[in-house]
Amino acid sequence: MGELILMKGNEAVAEAAIMAGCRFFAGYPITPQNEIPEYMAKRMFAAGGTFVQAESEIAAINMVYGAAGAGARAMTSSSSPGISLKQEGISYLAGSELPAVICNMQRAGPGLGGIQSAQGDYFQATKGGGHGDYRMVTFGPSTVQELVEVCVDAFDIADRYRNPVMILGDAVLGQMMEPVDLDQAKVKPAPAKPWATTGAKGRKPNIINSLYLQPEVCEKMDYHLQEKYREIEKNEVRVEEVYLDDAEVVGVAYGTPARLVRAAVEKLRDAGLKAGMIRPITLWPFPSASFEKVVAGTAAEAGTGNRVKSFFVVEMSSGQLLEDVRLAVAGRRPIYFHGRMGGMLPEPEVVLAEMRRLLTDPAAVGGEYGLNYVVPALKPEAVAVAVAGAVHARGAGDMGGTGGGAR
Amino acid sequence: MSTRIFGRPESLATINFHYCPGCTHGIIHRLVAEAIDEFGVREKTVGIAPVGCAVLAYNYFNLDMQEASHGRAPAVATGIKRVMPDSVVFAYQGDGDLASIGTAEIVHAAGRGEKITVIFVNNAIYGMTGGQMAPTTLIGQETTTTPGGRDPAKSGFPIPISEMLGKLPGAAYISRVSVSSPTHVARAKAAIKKAFQTQIEGRGFSMVEVLSTCPTNWGMTPRQAIEWLEKNMIPAFPLGELRNWEKEQGQEKAQGSQVEVKH
Amino acid sequence: MDHEIMMAGFGGQGIMSIGQLLTYAAMREGKKVSYVPAYGPEMRGGTANCTVIVSDRYVGSPLTSAPTGMIVMSPESMAKFQPVVRRGGCLVVNTSLIDEKASRRDIEVIEVPANKLATELGSDRVASMVALGVLAGYTGAVGIDHLAASLKKVLPSHRHNLIPVNEKALEAGAAIGREARERAAVKV
Numbered sequence: 071m072g073e074l075i076l077m078k079g080n081e082a083v084a085e086a087a088i089m090a091g092c093r094f095f096a097g098y099p100i101t102p103q104n105e106i107p108e109y110m111a112k113r114m115f116a117a118g119g120t121f122v123q124a125e126s127e128i129a130a131i132n133m134v135y136g137a138a139g140a141g142a143r144a145m146t147s148s149s150s151p152g153i154s155l156k157q158e159g160i161s162y163l164a165g166s167e168l169p170a171v172i173c174n175m176q177r178a179g180p181g182l183g184g185i186q187s188a189q190g191d192y193f194q195a196t197k198g199g200g201h202g203d204y205r206m207v208t209f210g211p212s213t214v215q216e217l218v219e220v221c222v223d224a225f226d227i228a229d230r231y232r233n234p235v236m237i238l239g240d241a242v243l244g245q246m247m248e249p250v251d252l253d254q255a256k257v258k259p260a261p262a263k264p265w266a267t268t269g270a271k272g273r274k275p276n277i278i279n280s281l282y283l284q285p286e287v288c289e290k291m292d293y294h295l296q297e298k299y300r301e302i303e304k305n306e307v308r309v310e311e312v313y314l315d316d317a318e319v320v321g322v323a324y325g326t327p328a329r330l331v332r333a334a335v336e337k338l339r340d341a342g343l344k345a346g347m348i349r350p351i352t353l354w355p356f357p358s359a360s361f362e363k364v365v366a367g368t369a370a371e372a373g374t375g376n377r378v379k380s381f382f383v384v385e386m387s388s389g390q391l392l393e394d395v396r397l398a399v400a401g402r403r404p405i406y407f408h409g410r411m412g413g414m415l416p417e418p419e420v421v422l423a424e425m426r427r428l429l430t431d432p433a434a435v436g437g438e439y440g441l442n443y444v445v446p447a448l449k450p451e452a453v454a455v456a457v458a459g460a461v462h463a464r465g466a467g468d469m470g471g472t473g474g475g476a477r
Numbered sequence: 478m479s480t481r482i483f484g485r486p487e488s489l490a491t492i493n494f495h496y497c498p499g500c501t502h503g504i505i506h507r508l509v510a511e512a513i514d515e516f517g518v519r520e521k522t523v524g525i526a527p528v529g530c531a532v533l534a535y536n537y538f539n540l541d542m543q544e545a546s547h548g549r550a551p552a553v554a555t556g557i558k559r560v561m562p563d564s565v566v567f568a569y570q571g572d573g574d575l576a577s578i579g580t581a582e583i584v585h586a587a588g589r590g591e592k593i594t595v596i597f598v599n600n601a602i603y604g605m606t607g608g609q610m611a612p613t614t615l616i617g618q619e620t621t622t623t624p625g626g627r628d629p630a631k632s633g634f635p636i637p638i639s640e641m642l643g644k645l646p647g648a649a650y651i652s653r654v655s656v657s658s659p660t661h662v663a664r665a666k667a668a669i670k671k672a673f674q675t676q677i678e679g680r681g682f683s684m685v686e687v688l689s690t691c692p693t694n695w696g697m698t699p700r701q702a703i704e705w706l707e708k709n710m711i712p713a714f715p716l717g718e719l720r721n722w723e724k725e726q727g728q729e730k731a732q733g734s735q736v737e738v739k740h
Numbered sequence: 741m742d743h744e745i746m747m748a749g750f751g752g753q754g755i756m757s758i759g760q761l762l763t764y765a766a767m768r769e770g771k772k773v774s775y776v777p778a779y780g781p782e783m784r785g786g787t788a789n790c791t792v793i794v795s796d797r798y799v800g801s802p803l804t805s806a807p808t809g810m811i812v813m814s815p816e817s818m819a820k821f822q823p824v825v826r827r828g829g830c831l832v833v834n835t836s837l838i839d840e841k842a843s844r845r846d847i848e849v850i851e852v853p854a855n856k857l858a859t860e861l862g863s864d865r866v867a868s869m870v871a872l873g874v875l876a877g878y879t880g881a882v883g884i885d886h887l888a889a890s891l892k893k894v895l896p897s898h899r900h901n902l903i904p905v906n907e908k909a910l911e912a913g914a915a916i917g918r919e920a921r922e923r924a925a926v927k928v
Contacts, residue, residue: 074767076760076763076764076767076773076775076893093560094556094559094560096556101779101780102779102780119560120559120560122555122589124552124585125581125582125584125585128549128552128581128582129549129552129555129581129582129585130552132546132549132552132553132556132582133552133553133555133556133559134556135543135545135549135552135553135556136525136543136545136552136553136554136555136556136557136558137556137557138556139543139553139556139557140556140557140560140561140564141560142560144556144560158546159546159549162546166543166544185779185780186780242776242802242803245776245777245779246774246775246776246802247760247763247774247775247776248773248774248775248799248802249772249773267523267541267542267543267557268523268541268561268564269520269521269522269523269541269561269564270519270539270541272520275490275538275539275540275541275542276541276542277535277536277541277542277543277544278542278543278544279526279535279542279543279544280544281532326801326802329799329800329801329802330801332798332800333798333799333800333801334800336797336798415801415803417805418800418801418804
């Protein structure tokens, strides 16, 4: 254990990036992430790296592309509207197989939205916000300490798979101060990058490119990417499971709302109620297996996990994480949803009360605050179809490893 | 015994270009490659290919290359140069890439005084997409999106990028040349070399605008295109240096100034 | 016991500093803590506020819509935040700048002429420190010794000469807070 220091999320993620060996940062001012470029401007040169205040978010992501192509650990950060501007660059990073870390301290949208905390960019991050068939590893940390740890992890994964990685935070996480132990983050050295454009000395030229004009060649590249994504799905899922062994109602949330759900779960346990939680730390790859574990089999069957009666998803959006939960649960249990938007944080009391009612009187659920949905469980015959569909949609197993299943 | 007096520069790959007959991209590629060879910096040079007709430039140079998204080559070059300050980095861009979608990137790379070299190929039209109006299309010039000729009332005026960039303190060397005759080619070569020298000596941002032809989309033979360039483009885009750190230093010395302009 | 504490005033009163000081001190005491400043255009309007959560176990939401402890240093913040204090919570009112009388009867209202006391102690700059001392003395959210020991973490080094007067301010406030706590206990 190192010393606990109090750090703002935005500053902590910047420090973690420098610890991880990031030596190039380009960014453009936008609230509520300005402390990241400010911290980089202060620290990066002393660390032997470079900071550039770019003319736009578009330029920043393309500077990162150039630096990453030259072999450096590189990063940019922004908040929702600025991240939209970076999408083309992220697609190019994915297509050219360049490692880079992008941090999004989400604010409210759509449009100019607001500057308070929100989670409306989940789809954009996890489903490919830019053009083309690509995936981006996406972390959804919920404490400042975790922000530090996933940032170090992000640089490692980016390099190992030569793929962009996003840290999907939110305004509260970026602005809040919490105790941090920086020594908890385990930095791995960057691998050799023989593909980088460092000058064609004693070797053939290296080319960083994503243009393949012949469809056969382009598809081959796409297959290669898909195989890589299956590997990532197999190896890089990060999740926290809380009281899943005997949970009857399982809360699901990431980022700041996960803190509220976690607090509610502890309070319910104090009252002797069997609340649990699945907290995805990677949003893509999504921890589907954690859900499978607790919904496989019927309530009548023996074994762990079959006590789960329902799921309770809490988000600062209209239900985006919810869709991945639906795919994973595939109609086998009802899913309840509580969401706030526009920069409003869910009320801890409401989260607690809803979850308590789910455990004690599910019929009464349906809060008066926020956006509340119920996704009912399907009839058994429909479940079979839904499960097959979800497995197909995830491509789990089918193409993994061999990469040849669909060819 | 024989001495080789002419051959393919080492910085050019040994494959055929795809450019149309009469297109001057090939000449400009060659001039860039010769300059890199002559400075002996091939093994520490990284080039950036644009989106446009020269999109495949990464195949034509025998150098480490990166393909940039449309207009962003100066930003990509910035990232490369900043993490490898001893490298030689050049961006090769067309008029649509540089003067339309990428104006922010080129202006700010020059404004920051990035120690990179930009080769700006201006042929007053969008070639790869089939002959639409470029930001440098001349008044009255016919394109597929200016039927009947460019009318300023509808489509505005051509943008003199080199004159604009020449005003920026971060720009150390800005020059406009043509490749429409052997004399012009020789001058273009000298300008491109000066631009690379500017970068290698760490003087600041350098750019050479090269007036170029597009016989295919201009609807002309190669010879007509060369004539059209000389008759119409050179008057609209006057040739010459718009910024030269060396001359400015000379002037300052002549005036007895103690202050050296730092780029 | 969880303490959900907010402090509010205008820019320059040291609101963020006392929020951070409380956070540092509680962390020093081994508590779980979080600190969230208000940010954005509302800051430009001259008002400032921040939220500190102090917990024995786990900080869930780092924000609160019903603080258990509230410090208001200016008339604007009194108007805005008096209504949100949680029932049974406490409100520290800086009567040096706030004329309005608190109307809530379901909370403990502690009136302190913070600027006046601070001036008497030697520096008008430590008014917010007096108020923080009051809140800490009343709620017991954090020990005054930990607050004092954390001052050098929050004050920039060129202000470390002011540490003694800040300590005095914290102690003066804490005495008022503890007295209010005793009165409240008698009332119950």
